[in-house]
Amino acid sequence: MSSSRRIFLIVYPGFETLDLAGPMGVFSTASRLAPEGHRYKLMTASLSGDIIESGDGLGVVTEPLDNFTLGKRDTVLVVGATEGPLRIALENGGLTGWLADHYHKIGRVASVCSGAFFLAAAGILKDKRATCHWIATQKLSEAYPAIQVEPDALFVDDHNVWTSAGVSTGIDMALEMVRRDFGHRVSTETAQHLVVFAHRPGHQSQFSKASVAQETPNSRLKDFIAWLSAHLDQPLNVSSMATRAGMSARSFQRHFTDEVGMSPGAFLIELRLERAKDLLADHHSVGVTARCVGYRSEAAFRKAFEQKYGVSPSNFSNLHGRPDTN
Numbered sequence: 048m049s050s051s052r053r054i055f056l057i058v059y060p061g062f063e064t065l066d067l068a069g070p071m072g073v074f075s076t077a078s079r080l081a082p083e084g085h086r087y088k089l090m091t092a093s094l095s096g097d098i099i100e101s102g103d104g105l106g107v108v109t110e111p112l113d114n115f116t117l118g119k120r121d122t123v124l125v126v127g128a129t130e131g132p133l134r135i136a137l138e139n140g141g142l143t144g145w146l147a148d149h150y151h152k153i154g155r156v157a158s159v160c161s162g163a164f165f166l167a168a169a170g171i172l173k174d175k176r177a178t179c180h181w182i183a184t185q186k187l188s189e190a191y192p193a194i195q196v197e198p199d200a201l202f203v204d205d206h207n208v209w210t211s212a213g214v215s216t217g218i219d220m221a222l223e224m225v226r227r228d229f230g231h232r233v234s235t236e237t238a239q240h241l242v243v244f245a246h247r248p249g250h251q252s253q254f255s256k257a258s259v260a261q262e263t264p265n266s267r268l269k270d271f272i273a274w275l276s277a278h279l280d281q282p283l284n285v286s287s288m289a290t291r292a293g294m295s296a297r298s299f300q301r302h303f304t305d306e307v308g309m310s311p312g313a314f315l316i317e318l319r320l321e322r323a324k325d326l327l328a329d330h331h332s333v334g335v336t337a338r339c340v341g342y343r344s345e346a347a348f349r350k351a352f353e354q355k356y357g358v359s360p361s362n363f364s365n366l367h368g369r370p371d372t373n
Contacts, residue, residue, distance in 0.1 A: 061132020
Protein backbone atom coordinates (compact mmCIF):
# COMPACT_ATOMS: atom_id res chain seq x y z
CA MET A 48 0.00 0.00 0.00
CA SER A 49 1.47 3.35 -1.03
CA SER A 50 1.87 6.07 1.58
CA SER A 51 3.16 8.75 -0.77
CA ARG A 52 2.35 12.35 0.09
CA ARG A 53 2.34 15.62 -1.80
CA ILE A 54 4.13 18.67 -0.42
CA PHE A 55 3.19 22.09 -1.82
CA LEU A 56 5.80 24.74 -1.05
CA ILE A 57 4.18 28.15 -1.56
CA VAL A 58 6.25 31.16 -2.56
CA TYR A 59 5.58 34.79 -3.51
CA PRO A 60 7.79 37.65 -4.77
CA GLY A 61 10.67 38.37 -2.39
CA PHE A 62 10.42 35.12 -0.42
CA GLU A 63 13.34 33.91 1.70
CA THR A 64 15.41 31.40 -0.29
CA LEU A 65 16.53 29.33 2.71
CA ASP A 66 12.97 28.98 3.99
CA LEU A 67 12.22 27.13 0.75
CA ALA A 68 15.51 25.30 0.23
CA GLY A 69 15.81 23.86 3.76
CA PRO A 70 12.52 21.93 3.90
CA MET A 71 12.75 21.05 0.20
CA GLY A 72 16.15 19.45 0.81
CA VAL A 73 14.76 17.42 3.69
CA PHE A 74 11.72 16.15 1.82
CA SER A 75 13.61 15.31 -1.38
CA THR A 76 16.35 13.47 0.55
CA ALA A 77 13.78 11.55 2.60
CA SER A 78 12.09 10.45 -0.63
CA ARG A 79 15.33 8.93 -1.87
CA LEU A 80 15.91 7.09 1.42
CA ALA A 81 12.39 5.90 2.20
CA PRO A 82 11.18 2.40 1.26
CA GLU A 83 9.36 1.92 -2.02
CA GLY A 84 5.89 3.40 -1.86
CA HIS A 85 6.88 5.95 0.79
CA ARG A 86 7.62 9.08 -1.20
CA TYR A 87 7.00 12.79 -1.31
CA LYS A 88 5.96 14.54 -4.48
CA LEU A 89 7.26 18.09 -4.21
CA MET A 90 5.66 21.03 -5.98
CA THR A 91 6.64 24.68 -5.73
CA ALA A 92 3.48 26.71 -6.17
CA SER A 93 2.30 30.31 -6.29
CA LEU A 94 -0.87 32.22 -7.04
CA SER A 95 0.20 33.11 -10.56
CA GLY A 96 2.26 30.08 -11.54
CA ASP A 97 5.02 32.30 -12.92
CA ILE A 98 8.75 32.25 -12.27
CA ILE A 99 8.87 33.81 -8.79
CA GLU A 100 12.01 35.66 -7.70
CA SER A 101 13.25 35.40 -4.13
CA GLY A 102 14.65 38.27 -2.11
CA ASP A 103 18.10 36.98 -3.08
CA GLY A 104 17.26 37.13 -6.79
CA LEU A 105 16.80 33.39 -7.27
CA GLY A 106 14.07 32.61 -9.81
CA VAL A 107 11.89 29.59 -9.02
CA VAL A 108 9.52 27.93 -11.49
CA THR A 109 6.09 27.47 -9.90
CA GLU A 110 2.73 25.90 -10.67
CA PRO A 111 -0.53 27.85 -10.14
CA LEU A 112 -2.22 26.86 -6.89
CA ASP A 113 -5.61 26.69 -8.55
CA ASN A 114 -4.36 23.85 -10.80
CA PHE A 115 -4.54 21.42 -7.88
CA THR A 116 -7.26 19.71 -5.90
CA LEU A 117 -5.88 19.24 -2.40
CA GLY A 118 -6.75 16.55 0.14
CA LYS A 119 -5.98 15.07 3.53
CA ARG A 120 -2.66 13.51 2.51
CA ASP A 121 -1.32 16.83 1.26
CA THR A 122 0.88 19.35 3.05
CA VAL A 123 0.91 23.05 2.21
CA LEU A 124 3.94 24.96 3.51
CA VAL A 125 4.17 28.77 3.25
CA VAL A 126 7.68 30.22 3.38
CA GLY A 127 8.68 33.51 4.98
CA ALA A 128 10.21 36.75 3.75
CA THR A 129 11.74 39.93 5.10
CA GLU A 130 9.43 42.71 6.22
CA GLY A 131 9.01 44.56 2.90
CA PRO A 132 8.04 41.65 0.62
CA LEU A 133 5.99 40.12 3.42
CA ARG A 134 3.95 43.30 3.89
CA ILE A 135 3.29 43.62 0.15
CA ALA A 136 2.15 40.00 -0.13
CA LEU A 137 -0.10 40.31 2.91
CA GLU A 138 -1.64 43.55 1.68
CA ASN A 139 -2.29 41.93 -1.70
CA GLY A 140 -4.51 39.45 0.11
CA GLY A 141 -4.54 36.82 -2.61
CA LEU A 142 -2.55 34.17 -0.78
CA THR A 143 -4.36 34.83 2.49
CA GLY A 144 -7.68 34.42 0.74
CA TRP A 145 -6.61 31.18 -0.94
CA LEU A 146 -5.49 29.74 2.40
CA ALA A 147 -8.73 30.75 4.10
CA ASP A 148 -10.75 29.07 1.34
CA HIS A 149 -8.75 25.85 1.16
CA TYR A 150 -7.09 24.98 4.47
CA HIS A 151 -10.04 22.93 5.76
CA LYS A 152 -9.46 20.47 2.91
CA ILE A 153 -5.72 20.07 3.55
CA GLY A 154 -4.24 17.42 5.83
CA ARG A 155 -1.35 19.53 7.10
CA VAL A 156 -0.69 23.26 6.87
CA ALA A 157 2.69 24.73 7.81
CA SER A 158 4.79 27.87 7.73
CA VAL A 159 8.44 28.79 8.03
CA CYS A 160 9.44 31.98 9.86
CA SER A 161 7.23 34.96 8.95
CA GLY A 162 5.07 32.71 6.78
CA ALA A 163 3.06 32.34 10.00
CA PHE A 164 1.54 35.76 9.32
CA PHE A 165 -0.28 34.35 6.28
CA LEU A 166 -1.71 31.53 8.37
CA ALA A 167 -2.71 34.04 11.05
CA ALA A 168 -4.36 36.41 8.57
CA ALA A 169 -6.30 33.50 7.09
CA GLY A 170 -7.67 32.58 10.53
CA ILE A 171 -5.86 29.23 10.59
CA LEU A 172 -3.96 29.99 13.81
CA LYS A 173 -6.91 31.28 15.81
CA ASP A 174 -7.00 29.61 19.26
CA LYS A 175 -3.92 27.57 18.36
CA ARG A 176 -0.34 27.44 19.60
CA ALA A 177 2.19 28.85 17.12
CA THR A 178 5.62 30.38 16.73
CA CYS A 179 7.76 32.35 14.29
CA HIS A 180 11.19 33.98 14.36
CA TRP A 181 11.87 35.50 17.78
CA ILE A 182 12.17 38.98 16.24
CA ALA A 183 8.51 38.85 15.16
CA THR A 184 6.80 36.86 17.93
CA GLN A 185 5.66 39.95 19.84
CA LYS A 186 4.28 41.50 16.68
CA LEU A 187 2.41 38.28 15.87
CA SER A 188 0.98 38.14 19.37
CA GLU A 189 -0.13 41.78 19.35
CA ALA A 190 -1.68 41.59 15.88
CA TYR A 191 -3.49 38.30 16.60
CA PRO A 192 -4.25 38.02 20.34
CA ALA A 193 -6.27 34.82 19.81
CA ILE A 194 -3.04 32.96 18.96
CA GLN A 195 -1.10 31.34 21.80
CA VAL A 196 2.36 32.42 20.64
CA GLU A 197 5.30 30.35 21.95
CA PRO A 198 8.25 32.70 21.43
CA ASP A 199 11.02 30.26 22.37
CA ALA A 200 9.89 27.18 20.43
CA LEU A 201 11.80 25.96 17.39
CA PHE A 202 8.55 24.74 15.88
CA VAL A 203 5.02 24.03 17.07
CA ASP A 204 2.39 21.63 15.77
CA ASP A 205 -1.19 22.02 16.93
CA HIS A 206 -3.68 19.63 15.31
CA ASN A 207 -1.76 19.44 12.03
CA VAL A 208 -1.10 23.17 11.84
CA TRP A 209 2.68 23.61 12.00
CA THR A 210 4.73 26.79 12.45
CA SER A 211 8.50 27.19 12.78
CA ALA A 212 10.85 29.87 13.99
CA GLY A 213 12.65 30.40 10.71
CA VAL A 214 15.49 29.39 8.38
CA SER A 215 17.21 26.36 10.02
CA THR A 216 14.17 25.51 12.14
CA GLY A 217 12.27 24.84 8.92
CA ILE A 218 14.68 21.91 8.55
CA ASP A 219 13.90 20.73 12.09
CA MET A 220 10.18 20.93 11.40
CA ALA A 221 10.52 19.07 8.10
CA LEU A 222 12.57 16.32 9.76
CA GLU A 223 9.85 15.86 12.36
CA MET A 224 7.25 15.62 9.59
CA VAL A 225 9.38 12.94 7.94
CA ARG A 226 9.58 11.06 11.23
CA ARG A 227 5.81 11.17 11.63
CA ASP A 228 5.20 10.17 8.00
CA PHE A 229 7.89 7.54 7.38
CA GLY A 230 9.45 6.72 10.76
CA HIS A 231 12.52 7.43 12.86
CA ARG A 232 15.01 5.56 10.64
CA VAL A 233 14.21 7.60 7.54
CA SER A 234 14.32 10.93 9.42
CA THR A 235 17.64 10.05 11.08
CA GLU A 236 19.25 8.92 7.82
CA THR A 237 17.94 12.08 6.13
CA ALA A 238 19.60 14.24 8.77
CA GLN A 239 22.85 12.30 8.41
CA HIS A 240 22.88 12.78 4.64
CA LEU A 241 22.26 16.50 5.06
CA VAL A 242 24.88 16.72 7.85
CA VAL A 243 22.45 18.38 10.24
CA PHE A 244 21.61 17.53 13.83
CA ALA A 245 19.18 14.64 13.75
CA HIS A 246 16.90 15.62 16.59
CA ARG A 247 15.91 19.09 17.83
CA PRO A 248 12.47 18.84 19.44
CA GLY A 249 10.03 21.62 18.62
CA HIS A 250 9.50 22.60 22.24
CA GLN A 251 13.24 23.11 22.66
CA SER A 252 14.09 26.79 23.11
CA GLN A 253 15.42 28.78 20.15
CA PHE A 254 18.31 29.60 22.51
CA SER A 255 18.99 26.13 23.94
CA LYS A 256 22.59 25.67 25.08
CA ALA A 257 22.57 22.14 23.70
CA SER A 258 21.46 23.41 20.29
CA VAL A 259 24.16 26.07 20.20
CA ALA A 260 26.79 23.51 21.20
CA GLN A 261 26.13 21.48 18.07
CA GLU A 262 27.32 24.42 15.98
CA THR A 263 30.84 24.30 17.45
CA PRO A 264 33.54 24.79 14.79
CA ASN A 265 35.70 22.17 16.54
CA SER A 266 35.26 19.21 14.19
CA ARG A 267 36.35 16.62 16.73
CA LEU A 268 33.84 17.83 19.33
CA LYS A 269 31.14 18.28 16.70
CA ASP A 270 31.53 14.64 15.62
CA PHE A 271 31.50 13.58 19.27
CA ILE A 272 28.29 15.53 20.01
CA ALA A 273 26.59 13.93 17.00
CA TRP A 274 27.63 10.50 18.31
CA LEU A 275 26.53 11.36 21.83
CA SER A 276 23.06 12.41 20.72
CA ALA A 277 22.57 8.97 19.13
CA HIS A 278 23.76 7.01 22.21
CA LEU A 279 21.97 8.66 25.14
CA ASP A 280 20.65 5.31 26.33
CA GLN A 281 24.15 4.04 27.09
CA PRO A 282 25.91 4.31 30.47
CA LEU A 283 28.24 7.30 30.03
CA ASN A 284 30.67 9.24 32.17
CA VAL A 285 33.43 11.74 31.54
CA SER A 286 36.05 9.01 31.15
CA SER A 287 34.09 7.03 28.55
CA MET A 288 33.13 10.21 26.70
CA ALA A 289 36.77 11.34 26.63
CA THR A 290 37.81 7.98 25.20
CA ARG A 291 35.18 8.30 22.49
CA ALA A 292 36.37 11.84 21.69
CA GLY A 293 39.97 10.58 21.48
CA MET A 294 41.29 12.70 24.36
CA SER A 295 42.49 12.25 27.89
CA ALA A 296 39.83 12.91 30.52
CA ARG A 297 41.54 16.10 31.69
CA SER A 298 42.05 17.46 28.16
CA PHE A 299 38.49 16.53 27.14
CA GLN A 300 37.00 18.21 30.21
CA ARG A 301 38.96 21.41 29.54
CA HIS A 302 38.42 21.60 25.79
CA PHE A 303 34.74 20.71 25.99
CA THR A 304 33.98 23.27 28.70
CA ASP A 305 35.92 26.02 26.90
CA GLU A 306 34.25 25.29 23.57
CA VAL A 307 30.69 24.52 24.65
CA GLY A 308 30.35 26.68 27.75
CA MET A 309 29.37 23.87 30.11
CA SER A 310 30.99 20.72 31.44
CA PRO A 311 30.56 17.42 29.57
CA GLY A 312 28.50 16.05 32.45
CA ALA A 313 26.14 19.04 32.48
CA PHE A 314 25.80 18.90 28.71
CA LEU A 315 24.95 15.19 28.82
CA ILE A 316 22.18 15.85 31.36
CA GLU A 317 20.79 18.69 29.25
CA LEU A 318 20.80 16.57 26.09
CA ARG A 319 19.14 13.64 27.87
CA LEU A 320 16.38 15.77 29.37
CA GLU A 321 15.70 17.53 26.06
CA ARG A 322 15.34 14.13 24.38
CA ALA A 323 13.10 13.02 27.24
CA LYS A 324 10.70 15.89 26.54
CA ASP A 325 10.25 14.75 22.98
CA LEU A 326 9.69 11.11 23.97
CA LEU A 327 7.12 12.14 26.57
CA ALA A 328 5.37 14.32 24.00
CA ASP A 329 5.14 11.19 21.83
CA HIS A 330 3.34 9.42 24.70
CA HIS A 331 6.18 7.14 25.80
CA SER A 332 5.76 6.07 29.41
CA VAL A 333 7.97 7.62 32.08
CA GLY A 334 9.77 4.33 32.62
CA VAL A 335 10.50 3.76 28.93
CA THR A 336 11.60 7.38 28.54
CA ALA A 337 13.96 7.10 31.50
CA ARG A 338 15.65 4.02 30.00
CA CYS A 339 15.85 5.55 26.51
CA VAL A 340 17.79 8.55 27.81
CA GLY A 341 20.16 6.56 30.01
CA TYR A 342 18.62 6.69 33.50
CA ARG A 343 18.80 3.37 35.32
CA SER A 344 16.50 4.67 38.05
CA GLU A 345 13.06 6.02 37.17
CA ALA A 346 13.04 7.94 40.45
CA ALA A 347 16.33 9.66 39.55
CA PHE A 348 14.94 10.58 36.15
CA ARG A 349 11.76 12.03 37.68
CA LYS A 350 13.81 14.12 40.11
CA ALA A 351 16.17 15.45 37.42
CA PHE A 352 13.32 16.26 35.04
CA GLU A 353 11.29 18.12 37.65
CA GLN A 354 14.33 20.07 38.85
CA LYS A 355 15.08 21.13 35.28
CA TYR A 356 11.58 22.00 34.05
CA GLY A 357 9.50 22.54 37.18
CA VAL A 358 6.95 19.89 36.19
CA SER A 359 6.82 16.12 36.58
CA PRO A 360 7.37 13.94 33.49
CA SER A 361 3.77 12.69 33.70
CA ASN A 362 2.34 16.21 33.81
CA PHE A 363 4.59 17.30 30.96
CA SER A 364 3.28 14.43 28.84
CA ASN A 365 -0.31 15.38 29.65
CA LEU A 366 0.30 19.05 28.82
CA HIS A 367 2.44 18.65 25.71
CA GLY A 368 1.52 15.27 24.29
CA ARG A 369 1.11 15.40 20.53
CA PRO A 370 -2.15 14.33 18.97
CA ASP A 371 -1.99 11.02 17.14
CA THR A 372 -1.78 11.42 13.36
CA ASN A 373 -2.47 9.02 10.53
